[in-house]
Amino acid sequence: MYELIRKxxxxxxxAYKCPAGVWTIGYGTTVYPNGQPVREGDKISRAEAEAFxxxxxxxNIKLPTGLNSNQQEALRSLIYNIGQGAFDRSSLKKAIxxxxxxxxxKNWDWVTGxxxxxxxxxxxxxxxxxxxxx
Numbered sequence: 387m388y389e390l391i392r393k394x395x396x397x398x399x400x401a402y403k404c405p406a407g408v409w410t411i412g413y414g415t416t417v418y419p420n421g422q423p424v425r426e427g428d429k430i431s432r433a434e435a436e437a438f439x440x441x442x443x444x445x446n447i448k449l450p451t452g453l454n455s456n457q458q459e460a461l462r463s464l465i466y467n468i469g470q471g472a473f474d475r476s477s478l479k480k481a482i483x484x485x486x487x488x489x490x491x492k493n494w495d496w497v498t499g500x501x502x503x504x505x506x507x508x509x510x511x512x513x514x515x516x517x518x519x520x
Contacts (some may be wrong), residue, residue, distance in 0.1 A: 388439060390463035390517065394510040397435050401428040406500040413439045414466065447469055450482050460518035467510070468496050491515065 395414035401424050404410045408413055409424040412435030430438075447465050449458055460484075465473045473479055481489035484498050494515045497508045 388443065388462065390459060390510070390514060391439065391443075391466050394463070394467070394506065394513075397432065399430055399432065399435065400432070404499070405502070405504060415439070415442065422503065442466070448474075450479065453482075456517050456520050460514040463510070463514050464465055464494070464496070467507075472496075487519075490518070494518070 397413050398411060401409050401411045404414070404416075408416050409426060409428075410416050411424045411428055411430055415424060415435070415438045417437065425499060443462060443466065447462055447470060449461050449465075451459065461473075476493065478490060478493040480494055481487075494511055497503055497511055499507060
């Protein structure tokens with residue numbers, strides 16, 4: 387579980403700036419569970435990175451109902467990356483709820499970060515989409 391997130395976020399135990407210019411640590415954590423933002427110079431353990439990932443997903447990611455396990459895993463990866471708010475406002479969510487699979491395919495399109503096209507995001511989105519439809 388959460389393998390796509392681990393694969394594409396990677397795990398860094400020392401804070402770094404992501405392509406969007408945000409301080410990040412672990413598997414893409416930008417805000418600690420206590421609400422404090424990640425800061426330059428922060429360090430964590432692998433166990434903390436895993437705990438932050440699991441806690442964030444359980445507390446913050448809300449999936450539409452009626453999805454199979456592959457669909458859930460693909461959506462968790464997407465939502466973890468783009469944020470629940472962006473997903474909730476999206477045409478993609480509406481398409482999933484309506485079971486409009488052609489529109490789902492068309493709207494699985496978040497491939498920019500910091501206003502720039504990112505090849506890594508395009509690759510991630512393609513893998514998520516294939517998992518969703520497998």
